[in-house]
Amino acid sequence: RKEVEQDPGPFNVPEGATVAFNCTYSNSASQSFFWYRQDCRKEPKLLMSVYSSGNEDGRFTAQLNRASQYISLLIRDSKLSDSATYLCVVRNNAGNMLTFGGGTRLMVKP
Amino acid sequence: GAGVSQSPSNKVTEKGKDVELRCDPISGHTALYWYRQSLGQGLEFLIYFQGNSAPDKSGLPSDRFSAERTGGSVSTLTIQRTQQEDSAVYLCASTQGGGRRETQYFGPGTRLLVL
Numbered sequence: 001r002k003e004v005e006q007d008p009g010p011f012n013v014p015e016g017a018t019v020a021f022n023c024t025y026s027n028s029a030s031q032s033f034f035w036y037r038q039d040c041r042k043e044p045k046l047l048m049s050v051y052s053s054g055n056e057d058g059r060f061t062a063q064l065n066r067a068s069q070y071i072s073l074l075i076r077d078s079k080l081s082d083s084a085t086y087l088c089v090v091r092n093n094a095g096n097m098l099t100f101g102g103g104t105r106l107m108v109k110p
Numbered sequence: 111g112a113g114v115s116q117s118p119s120n121k122v123t124e125k126g127k128d129v130e131l132r133c134d135p136i137s138g139h140t141a142l143y144w145y146r147q148s149l150g151q152g153l154e155f156l157i158y159f160q161g162n163s164a165p166d167k168s169g170l171p172s173d174r175f176s177a178e179r180t181g182g183s184v185s186t187l188t189i190q191r192t193q194q195e196d197s198a199v200y201l202c203a204s205t206q207g208g209g210r211r212e213t214q215y216f217g218p219g220t221r222l223l224v225l
Binding site: 004006008042043044045046087097098099100101102103 | 217
């Protein structure tokens with residue numbers, strides 16, 4: 001089993017739709033969680049950190065469920081520019097290493 | 111200011127040759143990471159440098175892979191006797207202090223193709 005697992009997609013949604021991605025992690029001692037965005041042939045960039053209480057940044061909402069060991073990302077009112085691959089990222093308890101999921105590809109259509 | 115830079119941006123080599131990939135982190139960043147990303151895959155951790163501490167080499171896939179960081183700044187990833195399965199994008203990232211919630215800033219990567 002992979003340490004961080006994501007549905008690779010693609011998720012094809014129309015503009016304005018709400019879409020949600022889940023990610024599961026296997027190491028219960030994981031300390032920090034993030035969502036990164038990666039555009040085609042570009043480097044990953046931090047989208048948002050994921051806090052235990054859940055957090056929101058504009059149209060994006062991230063949630064963490066430690067008991068079930070999953071993280072979610074909700075995107076409301078999808079824009080064409082949201083089309084990208086979304087990487088779920090977990091930092092281990094030693095704090096040194098990030099483990100990346102394989103990414104979920106989102107395609108927002110007009 | 112300038113971000114993380116990597117060179118070369120693309121490298122094509124023949125199987126069996128050695129390659130060197132370079133990373134210039136953001137000035138003042140003490141932590142530096144190397145990852146590789148194969149086509150359609152997630153990022154795979156390779157090695158981590160933090161200040162003057164011994165590097166965490168736990169992600170290096172074989173002894174053909176090595177990395178150095180000179181003067182706490184520039185890092186070089188060396189792959190000896192390259193194999194076709196080494197073909198991937200090699201990404202470097204840096205953070206200011208390596209803290210748990212610090213953002214990792216990625217360079218644009220080096221696309222390596224081994225023929």
